[in-house]
Amino acid sequence: MVNIGIIGMGRIGKVHLQSITYHVKNACVKAVADPFMNEETKEFVRGMDVGKIYGDYKEILADPEIDAVLVCSSTDTHAAVSIEAIQAGKHVFCEKPVDHALDKIQKVADALAAHPQCKFQVGFNRRFDHNFAAVRRAYDQGKIGEAHVLKITSRDPEPPNPAYIKVSGGMFLDMTIHDFDMACFLTDSDVEEVYVQSAVLVDPAIGEQGDVDTAIITMKMANGALAVIDNSRRAVYGYDQRAELFGSKGMAATSNDTLSSVVISDHQGVTGEKPLFFFLERYMESFSEEMRQFVDACQSGGEVPVGIHAGMQAVKIGLAAKKSVEEHRPVKISELD
């Protein structure tokens, strides 16, 4: 059994607590820490049979019963908390992004190098989505051949509160970061160069915060494949999450998940269900699967499926995308080194 402490009991901390409690048989959440928990959250945590409820995460790090921690607090705390946890000898699952600054992510990598027994996984949960995992499997099985073109469609159902834009690092480091990781995952390659065309077409308040809400991103992958991501902060028909990998031997394409596959035909036309509403609906199973694989790696001593390299790559691509917007030109990832 792997004993877990969760640091940060907001939206995603609660998702992981539920996933582990109900869907991971070889792990148990023993403690949570969050300085700003209200009574309702504490009640929820107690309802999951968690015995230790702390304000300060350091109590989790000092607890010898805890084998692994999940860092689910706000992004600006991830790197520092992860380093402390590694130094305390805990395995770490860190939510994305590890940080917005490459030097801070490098410090996490350095701490890991000094504590090689510690596992460190980054929360790129979409790799564990059944659709995207099947595309990668087809590629690994040679069914696509050499990867030539990857297309990712990633559109949110509604924009975030404009106040969230600044703290989250903006669209590329908060939302598209999942798509950057997906591009690396589906082509099994790093990115070499990024070029972005972007606009504010959904909400002028997002533009006032200095961010964009619509983008077409083209990328040259290190293995020679070309990739394109199209992003919007608002698709009126729901969360639109699709990918298509085309290669020398064929193509693998996904469609959106829906509540049911029913298609209703009547005198007005033929209609089906909208895509599942947002990430909590669409990706719930992927959150459980990433936890199962993290816990398995902690238990077996094997490799984690998404390590610090992937965490660093995605942020580099995000920073390169921002630079491309600012300077209106293609940006090589090596420029950030």
Ligand SMILES: NC(=O)c1ccc[n+]([C@@H]2O[C@H](COP(=O)([O-])OP(=O)(O)OC[C@H]3O[C@@H](n4cnc5c(N)ncnc54)[C@H](O)[C@@H]3O)[C@@H](O)[C@H]2O)c1
């Ligand atoms: N993988 C995904 O799809 C996904 C989805 C949502 C959020 N996230 C990431 O998870 C992180 C949290 O996002 P959220 O939506 O849950 O935010 P949230 O604001 O709902 O929760 C964050 C929680 O962290 C707590 N916190 C802040 N400082 C802390 C500290 N020092 N110690 C302990 N707790 C602390 C806050 O009180 C809050 O309860 C972000 O980095 C976000 O990018 C990832």
